[in-house]
Amino acid sequence: MGLLRTILIIALVYYGLKILSRIFAPYLIKYASKKAEERFGGQFGQFQKAPRKETDKREGEVTIDKMPQTKSSNKQVGDYVDFEEID
Template identity: 80%
Template sequence: MGLLRTILIIALVYYGIKILSRIFAPFLLKYAAKKAEKRFGDQFGQFSKGQKQEPLKKEGEVTIDKIPNTKASNKDVGDYVDYEEID
């Protein structure tokens, strides 16, 4: 009797979640779409504002905003070993 009751409870919970997800899924998707649209709109707004604030540059003028990190190679790592292929 306990096994049958457990299986019945699991089936009811499964079908309950299935029905509720069909009811609430459109609302959740709409909410997620609005949130993503707002996030992308904010990013685009920041991008376009950043473009407007830059001073006009003469054609051919080059500016470097950030110097990339360059790592010096370590010469003490090991020795180069030449090898031959053996057939």
């Protein structure tokens, strides 16, 4: 009798959770998608609100903000090996 009762309780809990998940799953998915949308908008919203510097520039004007660092190349890298092509 105890085994039958345990199996019946497990089956009722399983089917109860299955029915409840069908009812509440759409609401949970909506809530999760809304939260994800808020986080996504919060991360990328700061870039849209940033002031633009380019409004002060006239068309065709060239400005250099930073000069690139010049790297000196080492001419004595490796050895030159002369070779002949063999047919």
